[in-house]
Amino acid sequence: MAAHSQGTEFDLSWISKIQVNQPAVLRRAQQIQARRTVKKEWQAAWLLKAVTFIDLTTLSGDDTFSNIQRLCYKAKYPIREDLLKALNMHDKGITTAAVCVYPARVCDAVKALKAVGCNIPVASVATGFPAGQTHLKTRLEEIRLAVEDGASEIDVVINRSLVLTGQWEGSNFIKTSTGKETVNATFPVAIVMLRAIRDFFWKTGNKVGFKPAGGIRSAKDSLAWLSLIKEELGDEWLKPELFRIGASSLLTDIERQIYHHVTGRYAAYHDLPMS
């Protein structure tokens, strides 16, 4: 995540002035999903683009080196080579944006990526993920250790008890949620966050990144997210430095759709390599 905002004087009044017209947000969310579909070549190209925004994620208690390795391999080769060739996209070096793992698995990921010759960053969730209810000291230590192990991006869980009491923190990349909540990335919430990003950009010239995470499973969902960013923030936000999708099973569905686009057939489970 290269584009770091220069930071700005913290001004709480910006936040307290924010008003949200919830029914209007809901309508807008519905509209964007309905009115911004893409078909055919456009769909294929957009889906490949979506791949490049994915933080390919595994956050399971039973993660080990072997499935981390498999994940990293998939990150390097997200779409079957022959499918990419059919689209004349095989030389674009399409990979996912990053792999995202627990701090204890950062080492494995770095090692595995190195082995396949892939230089995409390793992102690590940290700071008492997903609740964030640990001491500041251990949270900072967690970040330090993850970075030491080779993580170049950290998804920090903010202290929500501070937020709920109005004590906000600044950030240069914001995420809808941990992906471990009952409700995760929803369109209405995203619209509010994107408008905040846009206002901040208009006020300060700093671009803050955005990452929806959790529940984005279908290729169709990912297209809707891309159009949402395009509509609300514009094309300049549609790059991995400013936009990521946190997902684990999304990539499989995208690959299936690409398969269908190229061959005109729906893929069997075994037609596509697992991640």
Place this chain on the structure above:
Amino acid sequence: MAATRADFRAREIFTTLEYGPVPESYACALAWLDTQDRCLGHYVNGKWLKPVHRDSVPCQDPNTGENLATCLQAQTEDVAAAVEAARNSFLSWSKLPGSGRAQHLTRLAKMMQKHQRLLWTLESLATGRAIREVRDGDVALAQQLLQFHAVQAYTQEEALAGWEPVGVVGLILPSRFSFLEMMWRICPALAVGCTVVALVPLASPTPLLLAQLAGELGPFPGILNVISGPASLGPALASCPGVQKVAFCGAIEGGLRLLVQESVWDETMKRLQVRMGRLRSGHGLDGAVDMGLKGPGAHVLAQDYVREAQKQGAQVFQAGDMPSDSPFCPPTLVSGLPPASPCAQAEVPWPLVTASAFRTTKEALAMANGTPRGGSASVWSERLGPALELGYGLHVGTVWINAHGLRDPAVPTGGCKESGHSWHGGLDGLYEYLQPLGTPARARFICENLNYDTFGLAVPPALPAGPEIGPSPAPPYGLFVGGRFQAPGSRSSRPIRDSSGNLLSYVAEGGAKDVRDAVEAAHRAAPGWAGQSPGARAALLCALAAALERREPALASRLERQGVELQAAKAEVELSVRRLRACGAQARAQGHTLQVAGLRGPVLRLREPLGVLAIVCPDERPLLAFVSLLAPALAHGNTVVLVPSGTCPLFALEVCQDMATLFPAGLVNVVTGDRDHLTRCLALHQDIQALWYFGSAQGSQFVEWASAGNLKPVWVNRGCPRAWDQEAEGAGPELGLRAARTKALWLPMGD
């Protein structure tokens, strides 16, 4: 596995990430047109009507100009055939129990659901409107409308007892309309038992398809008949014998006027322009298009307006660039129009928005209300207080707070001023097609040789007619205007006689200037009276009732002089007193909250005063009719200019003495004089918000004709006497309905 399809465009799109075409197949629309051999006629009595020797016009795809079909142009006899069919089916349809009609409407809703793709592709193809708008908006709402009105029909016998369907309804639709506008009108009409003949502009296939769907349901083929023809056939339909009501929908321009507070002007303009820049115009049958066309020719209107506005010094922002020969007009923002320029007064065409700045809420309200239109408005503010203040203060039929364009079958949609005062949807929509039981049928012309130019123009001179022998004390002489008795402008008087021809008294001869003064006085009193709570208004009416009670002996003896028996006279005074008391209480229970699907939060159905209401009282029942009409008018917050009974205006003047002490000045103004002349003055006055007339057939016809000048709602008796002593006609729900207008105030909620 080898790739079976290779596309190399993907590479380019991968970089630009642009949107592509999402064409919707319209094969089914073409196939439907083929069933008609690409020649559309009319749909009458469940059958296609394709008369020979008719002119035809092409129905074209407005995007490409491609000929889709030819449309036969109706003539008067085709209209007559349709009306005949509607009249015949009215006999059985209106006699059907409500549940039977409900079932039929439900079946139509299902039929529509089964053929919805055909419906939306055909509509989008023929009009060029964005398919998303038609599919997700119109078609869904059309089905909801049918279902809502089916439910209304089910409960009709209990909920609308005392009312009957008006009969055959003629519906005249403008060019550039959505079939939804037709649905808003036909659903309530059909639900209550009316049958419909719709005159739609040429080259509008969707209404014909709808009629076919309804016709093919079986037992009642003639309830919905669609004729396509030029607007010039409108009068033929309206005057066709048997047509009992005409519903007219004017052209809907669809442009918007935006008022923005100065303090947020820059910010708002910036955001608006960014958002406009993201709107996509294009072929209506493209699934990713926000704005299609609105029928052929709409863009020409828009471009003309833009050119004119620029000439008058406005700044124009157009999102994206369009080639000049494109049929699309980009979304356009016009700002800085001088308020007095012709463009600022004219209706804004679609897809234009004009923006002007205001400083205070009060100024915004004045600007928003300073137009002859009164359809709908939205208020955007995070401060609830000022938003509601504006919501209540706007002279429009619908107000959305922090939302725009929401519609629901349960919420009445209508307007005031020149947007017309008819209602669609909700209960109010049903009353449009109902009349109190026993209302006589409407004849084609009441009197064919009425001369509108001379009706009531001259006042016959009144000369001295001997000594006055009326009971003393006589009411004060003069017109009751602005809270006191004044000499008439004409400085003349007219004699009033009792039933045996004896001269009772002289009353002042009012004229045009007196009417003008009275209307001005009423306007001055209007804000204060409308601002009172219904309770306070009821209390004042009760005070007047008490005063009337005190005058009972005098009033009763006056009635005796008019030939009423003493017992009956006393009863009449008592009834008048009761009406005054009851009315105040009834008006309190007006208005309610609606809950609609798809919206969190309430919709308030408000009943607001009309403003200045002019009442021409009947000659008969000089006291009872006067009170029965006055009471609901006042209870609902109107101020009144009233012409009392011509034969005996003395009762009204008598009551004026109490009103002078009890009521604020100008609340009620009573002008005596020649009824025809005063009626003429009132009907031609543009600043009267409604007119009730009880008198001759000629007078009624004149009132209807003259009031078309500002489309004020009128209520006339067409020369038929009313049973004022009966509860239904003297104090029924009809009076309350006519004494106030509805406003729907949408209040979405959420945090």
